[in-house]
Amino acid sequence: MKKTLIAAVIPFVLLSTTAFAGTQDCATRVSALKSEIQTAQQFGNTQKVRALQGALAEVQAHCTDAGQVQRAERKVQDKQNDVRKAQDEVRDAEARLREAQARNDAKKIQKAQEKVSDKQDKLREKMDDLRSAQADLAALKG
Template sequence: MNRLFTLPLATLLAGIVPANPALAADDAPGGCAAKRQALEQRIEVARSAGNSAQQAGLEKALAEVTAHCSDAGLQRDREAKVAKYRAEVSQREADLSEAKAKGDPEKIARRQAKLAEARAELRATEQDLQR
């Protein structure tokens, strides 16, 4: 009975995780060691579920992370992401100013919502940078 329950659960959990584990771990704080640890855990889940295809893919991803991941590279990627979101916030602020100049209340509301969303993304990305 337990085996019947754990196999579908493991399959379900494996389906929730993005297809490219290296990209999925990119947003996780902690650097390359955390990426390797997350991949090793997922390999164990795939192994225990008997999913050899997923296990092989995860092992390939682990080899790539081991060969090419550097904490300095991850830091550069996070800094680039922050710069991208700062530029987006600036653009959204300009869009809002333009909408205010035209005086269209619906457009102003839409632009305010977009700006709030961009600012939230920037805050989250800046927090990731601090980790």
């Protein structure tokens, strides 16, 4: 039972570790992959070991800290664009709300207020993503 549970959990742990690999410095990526290889070996997951060893070889051959910084900078730029788009959507929703208020249409006002609230929530998410990307970039730059 324990082995089944552990075997079911391991892929999620491995995925969560590699999900952040794009914003880690190269030494951290190598270390994380080596740790994942050891874990996969402990559980006899030979396919996972081979895949991780291939990933490790790629990282060792191609990863540069300067490249990681560039990738993180691109990610920050993408997140900034996402924030700008979300801000535009909030402005548009607020304009529709003002129009509904000018017409004094209670049904449309309610619907427009819900839209504004939804767009503001999405904007907050995008801003959180941006702050996270900026923190990753700052960590890479030291």
